[in-house]
Amino acid sequence: MTIVLTVLHVAVAICLILSVLLQAGKAGGMGAAFGGSSDTMFGTRGPVNFLSKVTTGAAVLFMVTSLLLTYIGSHNANQGGSIVPAAPVQAAPTTPAAPEKK
Numbered sequence: 001m002t003i004v005l006t007v008l009h010v011a012v013a014i015c016l017i018l019s020v021l022l023q024a025g026k027a028g029g030m031g032a033a034f035g036g037s038s039d040t041m042f043g044t045r046g047p048v049n050f051l052s053k054v055t056t057g058a059a060v061l062f063m064v065t066s067l068l069l070t071y072i073g074s075h076n077a078n079q080g081g082s083i084v085p086a087a088p089v090q091a092a093p094t095t096p097a098a099p100e101k102k
Contacts, residue, residue, distance in 0.1 A: 002072055009065040016058040023051050 002069070005065060005069055005072070009062070009069060012058055012061045012065060016055065016062055019051055019055040019058055023055065
């Protein structure tokens with residue numbers, strides 16, 4: 001279950017990154033902040049296009065998978081489970097070592 005959820009999480013993260021990078025800028029950037037085209041900065045947003053809906057859906061799915069992975073990880077930690085296997089414990093020697101002669 002954890003492996004499937006992790007693979008889904010990575011796929012959604014890649015989809016989210018690509019959908020954000022493919023979107024066109026909505027304002028003029030720093031040029032609009034210093035007096036250029038101020039009407040577009042505070043104007044109406046217009047209809048939401050397909051790429052914005054994909055980005056919103058990917059962001060929601062990313063948050064859900066993040067929360068589920070966190071819950072599963074904390075639930076396994078409370079039961080004594082770990083993703084790192086425990087190293088075998090070596091017993092201490094029962095007889096003391098003889099002191100070295102100089």
